[in-house]
Amino acid sequence: xxxxxxxxxxxxxxxxxxxxxxxxxxxxGPTAGGTVKVGLIAPLTGGLAEHGLDMKxxxxxxxxxxxxxxxxxxxxxxxxxEDTECNPTKATAAVxxxxxxxxVYAVFGEYCSTxxxxxxxxxxxxxxxxxxPVSVATxxxxxxxxxxxxxxxNQWMQTTQNxxxxxxxxxxxxxxxxxVNDDYGREGLKIWGDRAKxxxxxxxxxxxxxxxxxxxxSQLSKIKAANPDVIFVVANIRDAANIxxxxxxxxxxxxxxxxxxxxxxxxxxLADDDALGLVHVSYFExxxxxxxxxxxxxxxxERWGRNPAMYAAGVWDAFLAFKxxxxxxxxWDVDKVADAIRSLKFEGAQGTIYFDEKGQAQTxxxxxxVQKVGGKLKRVILYPPSDKQxxxxxxxxxxxx
Amino acid sequence: MVIQPMELLEQILFGLMxxxxxxxxxxxxxxxxxxxxxxxxxHGEFYMLGAYFxxxxxTLIGGDPFILAPLAAIAVGxxxxxxxxxxxxxxxxxxxxxxxxxxxxxxxxxxxxxxIGLSILFVDLALVLWGPIPISIPSPLTKHIIKLPGxxxxxxxxxxxxxxxxxxxxxxxxxxxxxxxxxxxxxxxQNPSAAMLVGVNIYxxxxxxxxxSTGLAALAGGIxxxxxxxxxxxxxxxxxxxxxxxxxxGMGNVIGSILAGFLIGLAESLGGLFxxxxxxxxxxxxxxxxxxxxxPEGILGGGRK
Numbered sequence: 001x002x003x004x005x006x007x008x009x010x011x012x013x014x015x016x017x018x019x020x021x022x023x024x025x026x027x028x029g030p031t032a033g034g035t036v037k038v039g040l041i042a043p044l045t046g047g048l049a050e051h052g053l054d055m056k057x058x059x060x061x062x063x064x065x066x067x068x069x070x071x072x073x074x075x076x077x078x079x080x081x082e083d084t085e086c087n088p089t090k091a092t093a094a095v096x097x098x099x100x101x102x103x104v105y106a107v108f109g110e111y112c113s114t115x116x117x118x119x120x121x122x123x124x125x126x127x128x129x130x131x132x133p134v135s136v137a138t139x140x141x142x143x144x145x146x147x148x149x150x151x152x153x154n155q156w157m158q159t160t161q162n163x164x165x166x167x168x169x170x171x172x173x174x175x176x177x178x179x180v181n182d183d184y185g186r187e188g189l190k191i192w193g194d195r196a197k198x199x200x201x202x203x204x205x206x207x208x209x210x211x212x213x214x215x216x217x218s219q220l221s222k223i224k225a226a227n228p229d230v231i232f233v234v235a236n237i238r239d240a241a242n243i244x245x246x247x248x249x250x251x252x253x254x255x256x257x258x259x260x261x262x263x264x265x266x267x268x269x270l271a272d273d274d275a276l277g278l279v280h281v282s283y284f285e286x287x288x289x290x291x292x293x294x295x296x297x298x299x300x301x302e303r304w305g306r307n308p309a310m311y312a313a314g315v316w317d318a319f320l321a322f323k324x325x326x327x328x329x330x331x332w333d334v335d336k337v338a339d340a341i342r343s344l345k346f347e348g349a350q351g352t353i354y355f356d357e358k359g360q361a362q363t364x365x366x367x368x369x370v371q372k373v374g375g376k377l378k379r380v381i382l383y384p385p386s387d388k389q390x391x392x393x394x395x396x397x398x399x400x401x
Numbered sequence: 402m403v404i405q406p407m408e409l410l411e412q413i414l415f416g417l418m419x420x421x422x423x424x425x426x427x428x429x430x431x432x433x434x435x436x437x438x439x440x441x442x443x444h445g446e447f448y449m450l451g452a453y454f455x456x457x458x459x460t461l462i463g464g465d466p467f468i469l470a471p472l473a474a475i476a477v478g479x480x481x482x483x484x485x486x487x488x489x490x491x492x493x494x495x496x497x498x499x500x501x502x503x504x505x506x507x508x509x510x511x512x513x514x515x516x517i518g519l520s521i522l523f524v525d526l527a528l529v530l531w532g533p534i535p536i537s538i539p540s541p542l543t544k545h546i547i548k549l550p551g552x553x554x555x556x557x558x559x560x561x562x563x564x565x566x567x568x569x570x571x572x573x574x575x576x577x578x579x580x581x582x583x584x585x586x587x588x589x590x591q592n593p594s595a596a597m598l599v600g601v602n603i604y605x606x607x608x609x610x611x612x613x614s615t616g617l618a619a620l621a622g623g624i625x626x627x628x629x630x631x632x633x634x635x636x637x638x639x640x641x642x643x644x645x646x647x648x649x650x651g652m653g654n655v656i657g658s659i660l661a662g663f664l665i666g667l668a669e670s671l672g673g674l675f676x677x678x679x680x681x682x683x684x685x686x687x688x689x690x691x692x693x694x695x696x697p698e699g700i701l702g703g704g705r706k
Contacts, residue, residue: 045524222673238632
């Protein structure tokens with residue numbers, strides 16, 4: 001009995017030592033080794049998997065490119081990908097795994113703002129860099145975190161730029177709004193509505209739909225009855241395609257305006273001719289002639305055989321910021337790297353990128369219209385003038401009276 | 402807020418059309434519950450499979466999805482039978498051995514867990530087989546718009562989906578009411594041991610029930626696929642609504658489910674119109690809660706065929 005007790009004590013002590021040693025090793029980080037780990041969190045399964053795919057493919061491509069060029073400060077980058085299903089609970093567990101077991105240097109993600117906001121504090125507490133390439137909730141970069149950087153325009157930037165363009169160029173007297181009934185949709189409608197109202201546009205209808213809805217006829221019917229000049233919609237590609245199809249089904253042919261979420265070739269396939277005439281925000285166009293964008297598109301096409309969607313560009317630029325930041329700092333010291341990223345100015349896929357004090361990239365969004373060019377649906381850039389590819393065509397001209 | 406009469410009419414029209422679809426999805430779920438006492442949480446996935454099978458048939462064979470949807474429904478029904486024979490039967494036998502005699506073993510928690518597992522499996526399988534990007538099934542019928550006087554319009558596809566839904570519901574009712582097999586199904590639903598005693602092969606009845614239930618869900622998926630979009634989690638989006646319909650109509654009550662389908666479809670439309678569209682979803686659940694409160698057995702009572 002006494003012997004087995006001693007054995008037990010020894011085993012327990014040994015275990016504690018091993019765990020403590022392992023903990024110590026993971027905490028100090030792989031500074032001496034030849035690789036540095038970074039994590040990507042994205043919805044790879046579940047209802048948003050299509051967007052997660054863009055993020056994943058861009059991240060794999062970016063890491064391969066970095067390693068091909070000899071890594072960062074002589075270190076190879078190793079990518080650890082975690083699926084979140086856009087679920088804050090799952091994402092929190094995934095981030096814990098990345099931080100404690102994988103000991104990543106930086107985390108890239110997420111798609112959903114709710115998830116990013118949920119995992120942000122633990123990443124900041126662990127003093128790791130967080131690159132946000134997709135989530136647009138304004139709050140993410142408004143909390144004063146030193147290690148958070150967003151490489152896409154936030155909700156406020158894209159929504160106000162959208163509203164400003166609509167008011168200036170379409171000169172509507174009345175507008176209707178339709179959005180998904182969550183924080184993303186509600187914030188979007190509030191910002192756009194306030195901006196439009198402040199410029200003298202009357203909001204005649206404000207409608208919402210729940211996540212997972214497929215039928216929007218009851219919302220669209222109310223909007224049709226209110227007879228607005230333009231209709232602003234916040235929706236993902238699946239919902240947006242259904243909304244446009246059903247609007248045309250019930251005879252609603254007004255000018256639809258949307259945010260950047262619908263910028264993808266899959267959306268054009270899904271919505272088909274019903275997308276014709278739609279004006280929306282885009283962070284990135286694969287047709288762009290800018291060299292940095294063209295290079296990214298070429299590499300992405302070679303690797304994956306399709307055009308990158310907007311989210312892919314955000315992820316690519318996030319990895320660029322990461323690489324350039326560390327190289328500029330000349331060290332892996334996270335505080336110095338964070339300072340270096342703040343002072344960066346570089347040509348990314350989305351244009352010239354530099355960050356404000358809060359870590360928000362100052363990017364200009366594009367406004368595009370879906371038009372038929374040579375019998376095929378294409379996004380034609382209307383704004384800014386430097387990228388302009390064509391003229392706005394009102395729905396009356398596209399669809400008749 | 403002034404509501405124009407045409408707007409009201411339009412909402413009623415679309416509410417009823419959606420209600421018919423709710424009915425078809427709900428009726429399969431209520432049948433499987435009524436006959437087998439199985440709460441099938443994978444029901445939405447058969448709806449999803451129906452849409453993907455229809456899409457696959459359209460790309461392989463070519464033709465209109467509305468013609469191929471019944472074919473897809475039969476194929477998914479066969480999957481339903483296979484699941485019953487391969488997965489359910491051995492668990493059923495095991496429970497039977499432990500408890501003896503024929504009874505409603507599908508009520509067992511193990512079966513419920515099994516259907517939840519199947520649901521996850523099918524969603525992931527669809528993700529692997531067809532990918533995460535939503536698909537639209539092309540049909541010229543969705544582009545064919547029927548215009549009524551007063552600015553009312555809807556697509557021919559929607560009308561066909563509604564007609565198919567009604568025809569299916571009437572056909573199912575007639576089948577259960579007037580055929581010998583239908584009678585055997587109803588007998589098994591009431592009391593499986595008694596049904597066995599009078600010579601009903603209840604395993605066959607369970608096969609038929611699985612076939613009908615999964616086939617009905619798949620048919621709904623096949624005819625809605627061209628109208629909406631097809632994606633791996635589409636089943637998860639409808640299953641909650643299907644349970645609302647089933648509970649409101651009375652668990653296991655086929656007619657109740659059909660009526661509840663129309664009731665919920667209409668209530669959502671009118672609720673959206675009068676209360677605001679952000680309350681659409683709430684309306685359906687409030688109706689369910691009121692029914693559970695006032696008439697817990699459902700609007701027509703549970704279990705009656």
